[in-house]
Amino acid sequence: MYEFDWSSIPGAIPLLANGLLITLEVTLTAIVVGIVWGTILAIARLGSNPVLSRLAAAYVNLFRSVPLVMVILWFYLIVPQGLKAIFGNDIGDIRLTSALVAFALFEAAYYSEIIRAGIQSVSKGQIAAGLALGFTPGQTMRLVVLPQAFRNMTPLLLTQAIILFQDTSLVYVIGLSDFFGTAYKVGDRDGRLVELLLFAGAVYFVICFSASLLVKRLQARFAK
Amino acid sequence: MIEIKNVSKWYGQFQVLTECTTQVQKGEVIVVCGPSGSGKSTLIKCVNALEPFQQGDIVVNGTSLSDRKTDLNKLRSHVGMVFQNFELFPHMTITQNLTIAQEKVLGRSKDEAREKGLKFLDRVGLMAQAEKYPGQLSGGQQQRVAIARALAMDPICMLFDEPTSALDPEMVNEVLDVMVELAKEGMTMMCVTHEMGFARSVAHRVIFMDHGRIVEDASKEDFFGKPRSDRAQQFLAKILHH
Numbered sequence: 001m002y003e004f005d006w007s008s009i010p011g012a013i014p015l016l017a018n019g020l021l022i023t024l025e026v027t028l029t030a031i032v033v034g035i036v037w038g039t040i041l042a043i044a045r046l047g048s049n050p051v052l053s054r055l056a057a058a059y060v061n062l063f064r065s066v067p068l069v070m071v072i073l074w075f076y077l078i079v080p081q082g083l084k085a086i087f088g089n090d091i092g093d094i095r096l097t098s099a100l101v102a103f104a105l106f107e108a109a110y111y112s113e114i115i116r117a118g119i120q121s122v123s124k125g126q127i128a129a130g131l132a133l134g135f136t137p138g139q140t141m142r143l144v145v146l147p148q149a150f151r152n153m154t155p156l157l158l159t160q161a162i163i164l165f166q167d168t169s170l171v172y173v174i175g176l177s178d179f180f181g182t183a184y185k186v187g188d189r190d191g192r193l194v195e196l197l198l199f200a201g202a203v204y205f206v207i208c209f210s211a212s213l214l215v216k217r218l219q220a221r222f223a224k
Numbered sequence: 225m226i227e228i229k230n231v232s233k234w235y236g237q238f239q240v241l242t243e244c245t246t247q248v249q250k251g252e253v254i255v256v257c258g259p260s261g262s263g264k265s266t267l268i269k270c271v272n273a274l275e276p277f278q279q280g281d282i283v284v285n286g287t288s289l290s291d292r293k294t295d296l297n298k299l300r301s302h303v304g305m306v307f308q309n310f311e312l313f314p315h316m317t318i319t320q321n322l323t324i325a326q327e328k329v330l331g332r333s334k335d336e337a338r339e340k341g342l343k344f345l346d347r348v349g350l351m352a353q354a355e356k357y358p359g360q361l362s363g364g365q366q367q368r369v370a371i372a373r374a375l376a377m378d379p380i381c382m383l384f385d386e387p388t389s390a391l392d393p394e395m396v397n398e399v400l401d402v403m404v405e406l407a408k409e410g411m412t413m414m415c416v417t418h419e420m421g422f423a424r425s426v427a428h429r430v431i432f433m434d435h436g437r438i439v440e441d442a443s444k445e446d447f448f449g450k451p452r453s454d455r456a457q458q459f460l461a462k463i464l465h466h
Contacts, residue, residue: 129311134301
């Protein structure tokens with residue numbers, strides 16, 4: 001019978017908190033950059049320029065067709081080597097930077113599909129009304145379409161953010177000490193892997209479950 | 225004011241407008257009617273370039289729409305348009321709906337835009353609704369706000385695309401009253417509508433369309449008195465006998 005021993009957790013709290021900060025940093029960066037870049041991709045994809053539209057579609061399809069863990073490895077192993085070859089100088093510890101870039105670019109592909117659907121959910125009549133008032137197509141997008149699109153898709157954007165928060169644990173493949181990675185290392189060090197992993201799982205569960213309750217409440221409000 | 229010259233339009237292979245020609249003088253009120261699918265809404269949307277056309281030309285206040293150098297956004301800012309489904313912006317209050325284009329397109333100051341917007345809101349009798357959102361208003365009220373929003377831009381003419389078709393019957397009159405008042409003030413108006421009472425009381429001319437063609441373009445008296453085409457006679461018989 002396995003004897004649980006939780007005593008190594010209290011002492012590890014500062015380390016774990018640090019890890020959680022890294023997890024949050026990666027999550028928030030990916031949300032912000034992902035939504036901004038995703039919006040640009042969605043507009044390009046829906047726009048009238050066929051070249052931009054195809055490029056945006058190709059980008060989205062590429063990132064949606066490869067596993068995230070591979071993208072993280074690419075940006076850690078391959079891209080820095082390329083940059084080194086070009087610029088010649090040595091680069092320091094790029095684990096965090098490469099994770100931030102990988103997640104932002106990867107998530108942008110998913111966000112752009114949500115945002116594209118959001119833009120399409122705004123009626124053509126609203127666009128006509130914006131143009132009829134003399135707005136340029138750009139102003140119509142910014143002042144009329146996007147505010148309504150974002151309102152319609154807020155629950156979906158938050159749901160994606162929750163998935164993203166969980167997915168950040170994949171940075172363990174490049175040895176970055178996020179929350180999960182730190183928990184694993186502490187457990188390994190103290191020989192208490194089971195306890196630490198159970199604890200980490202509980203923390204992820206509490207955060208994600210509360211967030212999804214929030215999404216449900218928002219959905220109910222928007223449905224009114 | 226508005227000259228429509230030989231305009232033809234296709235959706236792919238399907239021709240929706242065939243050689244439409246007419247004009248609207250300054251201060252004139254024109255009613256465009258016809259069965260559904262006759263191209264009347266498409267024609268009026270062509271006038272402010274919301275719909276492109278492939279042949280012919282439309283000249284609004286001396287500006288040709290088919291001229292590539294024409295700034296269509298600028299042209300549209302001078303042409304008021306009212307839609308069947310109101311198309312107020314649901315994420316803005318009534319006041320914001322009235323002021324945003326004045327500020328962003330005409331470059332008016334916040335105070336100036338607000339003063340002007342509220343003046344027109346008062347004219348359509350909805351001052352009390354200024355801080356509400358469109359969703360809190362009835363259809364008739366929303367359409368009156370939409371008219372005020374267009375008027376606040378100081379348009380040189382107004383286009384109405386079936387402004388009462390989406391309304392419950394008891395709200396039709398409050399919108400028509402606003403339109404009648406506008407017509408009496410001498411606003412140049414082109415209205416797609418089936419409201420023949422409105423046509424009888426304020427229109428100068430009536431245009432009847434069928435299958436993308438202008439079949440009849442006559443003075444109000446001639447149109448209601450002795451329509452020349454069989455199509456227009458049948459149409460009138462159908463909609464007037466209810």
